[in-house]
Amino acid sequence: DTGVSQDPRHKITKRGQNVTFRCDPISEHNRLYWYRQTLGQGPEFLTYFQNEAQLEKSRLLSDRFSAERPKGSFSTLEIQRTEQGDSAMYLCASSQWDRGEAFFGQGTRLTVV
Amino acid sequence: KQEVTQIPAALSVPEGENLVLNCSFTDSAIYNLQWFRQDPGKGLTSLLLIQSSQREQTSGRLNASLDKSSGRSTLYIAASQPGDSATYLCAVRYLDQAGTALIFGKGTTLSVSS
Numbered sequence: 001d002t003g004v005s006q007d008p009r010h011k012i013t014k015r016g017q018n019v020t021f022r023c024d025p026i027s028e029h030n031r032l033y034w035y036r037q038t039l040g041q042g043p044e045f046l047t048y049f050q051n052e053a054q055l056e057k058s059r060l061l062s063d064r065f066s067a068e069r070p071k072g073s074f075s076t077l078e079i080q081r082t083e084q085g086d087s088a089m090y091l092c093a094s095s096q097w098d099r100g101e102a103f104f105g106q107g108t109r110l111t112v113v
Numbered sequence: 114k115q116e117v118t119q120i121p122a123a124l125s126v127p128e129g130e131n132l133v134l135n136c137s138f139t140d141s142a143i144y145n146l147q148w149f150r151q152d153p154g155k156g157l158t159s160l161l162l163i164q165s166s167q168r169e170q171t172s173g174r175l176n177a178s179l180d181k182s183s184g185r186s187t188l189y190i191a192a193s194q195p196g197d198s199a200t201y202l203c204a205v206r207y208l209d210q211a212g213t214a215l216i217f218g219k220g221t222t223l224s225v226s227s
Contacts, residue, residue, distance in 0.1 A: 006156075033214070042117070042202055042217030043157070056214065091156060099144050099206050102215060104157035 004105035006092050012111045013082055020078045021108045025094030032075050033102065034067055035091040036060065043091055049075060050098075082112045115140050115207050119218035126193055127226050134188040134221045136203030141181045144206040147215065148177050148188050151200045160188070160201075193225045 005024040013019050025032050030051050035043035046065070048056040051072035061067075064082075069075040079086055089109050093102040118137045126132050136146070145164045149157040161170045161177040163186065169178040176189040190197060200222045204215035 004156075035215075040219065042204070042219050043215075044217070045214035048214065058214070093157075101159055101162040102147060102204075103159055104149070106156040109154070 004092055004094055004103055006090075006105035006108050008108055009106060010109045010111075012113060015082055015084060015112055017082055018078065018080045019082060019110065020076055021090055021092075021110075023075045023077070023092030023105060024073075025075070025092070026096075026103060029094035029096050029103075030072060031095045031098065031100070032069060033093040033095075034075070034077050035093065035104075037089040037091055037107070038087075046077075079110075082110075084112050086110060087112045115205075115216055117203055117205050117216050117218040119201075119203055119221050121221060122219065123222045123224070125224045125226065128193060128195060130193050130225075131189070131191050132193055132223070134190070134201050134203075134223070136186040136188070136218055138184045138186075138205045138207075138216075140207055141184055142208040143181060144208050146177075146179055146186050146206075147204045148175075148186075149202040149204065151202055151220070153200075157202065190223075193223075195225050195227045198223055198225050 007022045032049040034046040037043040049069040064080045067077045089107045091107045093104045095102045116139045147162045148160040163170050163179045174191040179186045200220040202220045204217045
């Protein structure tokens with residue numbers, strides 16, 4: 001068990017481009033979360049999966065954002081038509097059961113130029 | 114609005130000191146509370162999880178307490194070391210929070226000097 005894995009660790013993109021991030025949760029964890037963290041702030045919830053079902057989406061998740069978790073394993077977070085305001089650390093977390101201890105990955109740092 | 118507040122925002126101590134980090138939450142109806150550590154540019158490392166029925170949890174030099182009635186949790190770090198320098202985040206799961214999202218404070222940035 002290597003923990004929660006995120007790829008890439010860093011991404012620099014031009015405004016208007018699309019980007020996709022990947023998260024591999026801890027293998028026996030069926031709950032998967034995406035959070036966004038900006039400098040000096042705590043992480044903010046974006047969306048949540050139980051197995052392959054996306055059960056909750058924050059109002060922060062605009063129409064340009066989409067997340068998937070095919071087959072209830074890894075998850076992807078796509079941002080279309082990136083804006084400078086999307087620059088942030090995108091964190092993935094998983095837990096073994098509902099409201100259980102959350103384990104986070106190392107995050108993907110997105111910079112939109 | 115359900116919020117989590119951490120005070121102070123930053124703290125500097127000499128090596129060897131015992132210290133307390135504070136976390137307050139606006140609603141006592143919580144499911145659990147989790148403390149995390151975050152190194153610069155890195156992800157979050159889980160330190161301690163306290164269920165609403167518990168008063169405290171201990172792991173090594175760390176002790177976290179929970180007082181739901183006053184809406185407070187503290188993280189006690191004994192005999193601080195330079196390697197403890199990091200940002201410490203408190204996060205709460207409220208009972209009536211839609212979904213199971215953690216609500217985070219902004220963190221306390223700790224610097225331990227040798």
